[in-house]
Amino acid sequence: MLITKEEIIQFIEYIENYDTIIIHRHVRPDPDAVGSQLGLKVLLESAFPNKRILAAGTITEGLSWMGRMDEVKSEDYEEALVIVTDTANQDRIDGKQYDQGQKLIKIDHHLIVDAYGDLQMAYPEATSASQLITEIALQSEGHIPLTVEASKLLYAGIVADTGRFLYNPTPETFEMAMHLVTYPIDTRKITDQFSEKSVEEARFEGYAYQNIQFYDEGVASLVITRDIMRQYGITEEATNIVLTIPSNVTGMYTWVNFIEQEGDNPKYRVRLRSKGPAINGIAEAHDGGGHAMASGAKADSEEEMNEIINELKQITQEYRQTNK
Numbered sequence: 001m002l003i004t005k006e007e008i009i010q011f012i013e014y015i016e017n018y019d020t021i022i023i024h025r026h027v028r029p030d031p032d033a034v035g036s037q038l039g040l041k042v043l044l045e046s047a048f049p050n051k052r053i054l055a056a057g058t059i060t061e062g063l064s065w066m067g068r069m070d071e072v073k074s075e076d077y078e079e080a081l082v083i084v085t086d087t088a089n090q091d092r093i094d095g096k097q098y099d100q101g102q103k104l105i106k107i108d109h110h111l112i113v114d115a116y117g118d119l120q121m122a123y124p125e126a127t128s129a130s131q132l133i134t135e136i137a138l139q140s141e142g143h144i145p146l147t148v149e150a151s152k153l154l155y156a157g158i159v160a161d162t163g164r165f166l167y168n169p170t171p172e173t174f175e176m177a178m179h180l181v182t183y184p185i186d187t188r189k190i191t192d193q194f195s196e197k198s199v200e201e202a203r204f205e206g207y208a209y210q211n212i213q214f215y216d217e218g219v220a221s222l223v224i225t226r227d228i229m230r231q232y233g234i235t236e237e238a239t240n241i242v243l244t245i246p247s248n249v250t251g252m253y254t255w256v257n258f259i260e261q262e263g264d265n266p267k268y269r270v271r272l273r274s275k276g277p278a279i280n281g282i283a284e285a286h287d288g289g290g291h292a293m294a295s296g297a298k299a300d301s302e303e304e305m306n307e308i309i310n311e312l313k314q315i316t317q318e319y320r321q322t323n324k
């Protein structure tokens with residue numbers, strides 16, 4: 001268990017003191033954001049049937065299988081406790097009235113860059129926010145017991161943020177998952193929600209596998225034109241599904257996708273990924289930025305695309321030399 005006993009006691013005290021509780025999470029939600037938000041909502045609803053528990057924010061079409069958001073009005077905040085899950089900084093909170101409540105609680109697993117809230121349960125060593133919500137339920141000594149409905153949502157959040165238990169799961173990750181699967185939930189069905197693709201997407205993946213350039217330097221690149229998107233019936237958003245392909249190819253350390261835009265400014269959107277050298281410097285040099293292993297940039301010409309590929313080759317070669 002990661003969360004301290006004192007924080008759990010404080011958390012339950014806050015919950016007991018408010019009749020209206022509004023739960024927020026980050027913009028452009030992923031399954032962990034929604035899983036932790038709605039998982040906590042259904043837990044509190046079942047433990048405190050007389051309280052009003054509201055989920056704030058906008059949900060995307062792709063996550064509607066997890067549940068729905070509530071309509072939250074300004075006056076709802078007046079006497080409310082507000083909880084924000086899975087959100088490192090206040091700029092990224094979906095729903096700008098999150099600071100209009102009586103008290104604010106943060107529950108998050110990202111690096112601590114913005115310490116906000118009257119109570120902060122921030123544990124970067126947790127692999128998902130859903131893992132932390134599960135812990136709260138287990139540590140609550142019966143005040144907020146787990147339910148089947150919550151287990152589905154929290155399991156989905158854990159599965160999504162760990163890439164189906166592939167990315168650095170910890171003993172706590174498995175421990176929480178173990179408790180969740182003691183409930184009658186269809187884990188296969190939940191996992192399938194993340195791996196299923198349409199026929200168009202499957203065909204487009206085939207195109208990507210055939211057309212990715214693999215360079216000896218350990219760099220891979222793929223150009224996705226508007227023509228190709230049209231031909232395969234794929235939206236620009238869906239082109240994301242081929243981005244990770246080179247990560248499973250032996251000898252590849254950095255890779256890039258160039259996605260052609262409608263207009264000329266920029267001509268290409270650039271998605272950069274790495275499992276070795278930091279690539280955010282290259283992204284910054286090309287009108288972008290991001291994380292060391294995942295960044296975005298822009299390219300205005302074929303020439304700039306080649307520049308980016310050459311820069312990747314250079315840092316990748318350097319990285320391979322120093323990490324033999």
Ligand SMILES: [Mn+2]
Pocket residue numbers: 032033086109127128129161
């Ligand atoms: Mn998360």
